[in-house]
Amino acid sequence: xVQLVESGGGSVQAGGSLRLSCAASGRSFSRNAMGWFxxxxxxxxxxxxxxxxxxxxxYYSDSVKGRFTISRDNAQNMVYLRMNSLKPEDTAVYYCxxxxxxMYISPxxxxxxxxxxxxxxxxx
Numbered sequence: 001x002v003q004l005v006e007s008g009g010g011s012v013q014a015g016g017s018l019r020l021s022c023a024a025s026g027r028s029f030s031r032n033a034m035g036w037f038x039x040x041x042x043x044x045x046x047x048x049x050x051x052x053x054x055x056x057x058x059y060y061s062d063s064v065k066g067r068f069t070i071s072r073d074n075a076q077n078m079v080y081l082r083m084n085s086l087k088p089e090d091t092a093v094y095y096c097x098x099x100x101x102x103m104y105i106s107p108x109x110x111x112x113x114x115x116x117x118x119x120x121x122x123x124x
Contacts, residue, residue, distance in 0.1 A: 002026030002113050004096045009118030016086050016122070022079040022096030022115060029098065030074040033105040035059075036081045038092035038120075045095070049081060050105035059105050064090075086122045093117040 008020040020036065035050035049070035050059040058070055069082040079096055097111035 002029050002032070002098055002100070004098065004113065004115035006094065006096050006115045006118040009094060009120045011121040011123065012086055014087055014122055014124050017082070017084045018086065018120060020081040020083070020094055020096075020118060020120075022081075024077040024079065024098070026077075028100060029077050031103055033099040033102050033109055034070075034072060034079045035097050035099070035105065035109065035111055036068075036070060036079075037095045037097055037111075038090075039095070039117075040089075040092040043092075047107065047109075047111075048094075050107075050109060051079070052105045053103035057105055059107060083120070086120075088122050088124045091120060091122050093119050 003025045005023045037045050039045040048061045048064045051070045067085045072079045095117045096115040098113045099109045099111045
């Protein structure tokens with residue numbers, strides 16, 4: 001089973017940037033679609049960005065499109081989320097997740113392994 005560890009969260013002012021990293025262990029990582037989710041207090045967890053096994057296809061929610069960029073480095077077993085122009089409403093715990101059942105990303109991908117999460121706080 002693949003294990004995921006996120007890092008890079010923190011506190012930033014509105015308009016600032018952060019890059020989240022997700023380190024994966026396990027041989028199947030490079031064949032899995034990967035995603036970044038977030039969950040704010042009192043809200044449901046939402047998929048904000050996803051990427052196919054090769055990096056050739058990506059998905060973004062409307063709330064982050066144009067501001068966030070997901071990428072991966074299969075040689076290093078890493079997934080990244082670059083977040084620019086951050087807003088207070090981006091404040092949440094961000095989770096890295098993988099779908100062992102698919103190489104391709106879609107809004108309905110079934111993610112079945114997760115990291116522990118990293119807090120992102122954006123102040124106005």
